[in-house]
Amino acid sequence: MTHLMFVRGAAACLVLVALNAAVALWAKDPPKPPAEFQAGETKFKTNCAACHGEHGIGTIQGPPLVHKIYEPNHHGDAAFQRAAANGVRAHHWNFGNMPKIESVTPQDVDQITKYVRWLQRQAGIQ
Numbered sequence: 241m242t243h244l245m246f247v248r249g250a251a252a253c254l255v256l257v258a259l260n261a262a263v264a265l266w267a268k269d270p271p272k273p274p275a276e277f278q279a280g281e282t283k284f285k286t287n288c289a290a291c292h293g294e295h296g297i298g299t300i301q302g303p304p305l306v307h308k309i310y311e312p313n314h315h316g317d318a319a320f321q322r323a324a325a326n327g328v329r330a331h332h333w334n335f336g337n338m339p340k341i342e343s344v345t346p347q348d349v350d351q352i353t354k355y356v357r358w359l360q361r362q363a364g365i366q
């Protein structure tokens with residue numbers, strides 16, 4: 241009996257170790273997005289990552305977009321267009337306001353949004 245419990249404990253431990261390794265890998269080097277999202281990735285890096293972080297994980301200047309708050313049902317694609325076109329008044333966090341981003345067109349934002357949705361799906365947010 242105790243032996244069985246030990247085996248179970250060890251198995252649970254192994255699962256945890258594997259999970260940790262997966263998380264560490266993700267943080268260091270998330271998978272490259274499929275071709276259809278790569279234009280969005282490039283535009284995200286140029287225009288959004290300074291605040292929202294590489295791969296959307298956030299920085300000290302802005303929140304992670306790979307976050308439950310920004311799942312499609314709560315912040316639909318229109319919220320991304322509005323954010324880029326008009327800026328955002330701080331309301332969810334304490335990072336201050338987001339300025340409007342004049343260097344992107346609605347079409348750019350569309351590509352960026354698709355890339356962010358892909359990142360969210362990789363993290364199990366949908």
Ligand code: HEC
Nearest residue numbers: 287288291302319320323330331332333335336337338341
């Ligand atoms: C100068 C920093 C900065 C840049 C650059 C920036 N953001 Fe933001 N963004 C913020 C901050 C700060 C918030 C959080 C505001 C709050 O407290 O809710 C935010 C919030 C958002 C939101 C949530 C809007 C809502 O309705 O709550 C979206 C979507 C967003 N940003 C998308 C983008 C996209 C897309 C880009 C690039 C085109 C971008 N951001 C570039 C700082 C930035």
